Amino acid sequence: MSTSLLRVGILGASDAVPAIYLPILHTLQKQYHLTIIYDPNSHHAEACKAKFNITQTTTDIQEILHHPDVDLILNLLPTEYHEKYTVAALEAGKHVMVEVPLCMSIQGLRRIRDAIKKGQAVRAHRAGDGDGDIINKPKVFMGCVRRYAPVVEDVFQKELASLGRVYYARCRNIAGPIHNVAGMLNGTTSADDTNGTSTHSAAEFHAILSEIFGFPEDLTPDRVAFCRWLGTMGCHDLSLMRETLGFPNAVSSVSITDPFYSAIFHYTGTKHDDHPFTLLYEAGVDAVPRCDAHLTVYGERKSVSLQYDFPCPGESIGEGRMVRVVVEEGVDGDGAEAVNGNGCGVSNGNTSNGVARSRVKKTETVSSCEEAYTHEFMALHAYLVDNVPAKTSADDGLQDLKMLCMIFEHYDRQCGTIRTPLG
Template sequence: MSTPVLRLGILGATNAVQATYLPVLRSLKTHYTLTAIYDPNAEIANQCQSRFDITYSTTVVEDVLLHKEVDVILNLLPMEYHEQYTVTALEAGKDVMVEVPLTMSISSLRRIREAVKKGKVSRSLDGTSETDGPKIFVGCARRYAPCFTEVFKKELAALGRVYYARCRHIAGLMNHIGTPTSKDITPSMKSNNNPEQFCALLNDVFGSKEDLTPDRVAFCRYLGMLGCHDLSVMRESLGFPDAVSNVAITDPFYSVIFCYTNSTENDGHPFILVYEAGVDAIPRCDAHLTVYGAHKTLSVEYDFPRPGEKISTGTYVRVVVEEADETMESDNVNGNQINVVENAVPPPRVKRTETVSTCDEAYEREFMALHSYLVGGASAAKTTADDAVMDLRLLLMIFDHYSRQCGIIRTPLS
């Protein structure tokens, strides 16, 4: 039986989309065909059509959303357009992939779920045909990288008690959220397309324009573009935190302290995870999750391309395992200290193992999981709409604690 080829309609042609998604999708010709692309800039849309052999380009978004020859919509636009265009696509009977986070609003999530009930998709499964509701897939390529799924998670499961964890993402020169300068390292966190619609979304989240402070707007913009990728990896690795104990916003840097409890198999000891993130003017991507055990430290590091970079310029996902080197000879013999030769090079005390996956491998795995989710009998997808609910719960936990810190929690009596 031949593999169904899904016809893609792509919303957005930013530098990041051109550097990552389009090259990988073009290489997966046995599973996908690039049918249509939308961008508000006609020149960019036409360039992408020519460069990546896309059948049709347009500056009218509905031309893609309602295109009869499009099966799947890739909604790669800013977060304020996630609900609007996802709902339209779902009601038109299109499956949708949208970048994490799906939404930051509970009411927005409800509207998306209602759209799933309204839409109908005809599918061919194992030689049979059936009609069901359209599906939502939430993009987070980091969670599909081979070294993360096959090495990091396996090592983490065997680590035992977790004593401490750290999640970091310090990114430099990220043009899609504003480029800091040497004079003022404060990026513009406004949407490039519709800041009014973004603020309307946040009004829905916080419930009052009075609470929509510049700090909240900046933090939400960061989470909506970069931060939720970190938090989604953190949540898959360590589970859902028990609580948040502190939130600090010093735009353009942000930090959160999460409280966790080890599993009952590890005697339920508490530990904390410190999340630190921000944007500066240094051209690098310092993104990683590190977990500390008693005798082993695990890290998964991400060096994904910055906007405008090609995916093939050495970007990677790397898992690093550090543990005590038990093959070392002891410094003591029969209780007596061995004489150490002055200026001698000390023997290594840490055994370090690295496993690397390329960036394009992470995206390939993600798109293969998407294809399996939409047309296969058994799904390899884990970033579904149900999983996105947990992303939303985590965001609301952070927002709620920050509101308590600021002293503006409103109860029915107040």
């Protein structure tokens, strides 16, 4: 394997692949070479090949998994195929990048870890190197682009550290238009729709959920819909929450009114402060073409909001999408602002009753979505080539799974479906 240029095989050519992933990878030609792309619809794969100078296309996944000139496989297939083809790629001795969640169950994570061990032996034998050659050992990297936006580490994390006591937090992700997102939530790519394989995709997803919940009768439409959301867009929210605020201590409420979902998380504090607070998570899909998504944390004198406007499926990465950190801070007034009869500040700058009001100082820092994806792929390259630790490794994925289990377990209690030895 090259020590600098990673040769890439791509699984999937759905709308997001030519709109987001391939344009970014095409700008990183010193780090990545696009060797081969798979899609069950050959027309979609050929269109990607022609536009982004990909060497080869295939409609056979096995051809990518065992391609001698592929070092890294990007598993961009729907959630139900994350574990299946990540395991297959690892056992074939390939590195894998797969979008969060890595898988949907603890059992699935164990199978992925077993595949990493098997893949080490396969790769070492094929390359003829000793076990000590770290580069030849397959690794897993989870894609969660929100966590790699420059403003997250450079601004948001630092502002949280200076916030003091956290009183409340809110995470929202309401996306649209519904016709763009519906295919993703149903587990279908454009190729799935063309080839009539969406029924097979749904069956794969139900099989995964059966392993999680254990009883077929527990796979209610609401539960399936919520899991589909968590397995696509929702886990990106949870992973960001966990990195910035830490792991929650409990869940007290889950509401499912498909296609809208909410949950209340309880924290005993953050790594910067030990006061308890709650976080409201609200998410869903409607027909309005916008991305209403943010993580906002409220302190006594300051609120910090991370607002992310990533493209909807099919939208180009270069359409002015941004990630913003907005800080609103109370600043002591100097008597220049009066209070009206409703207790609100008067904007004319006069002090009619002699009561000074604090004013709000608002600052905004911006990163582009292109920067976020570029930082993510540079972190992936450093992880695989230079052995620089990655914050979205398979071990990190375990924490996402624990968070999913916490949600599922509370929903069981809330619905009265926990089974005891008495039934």
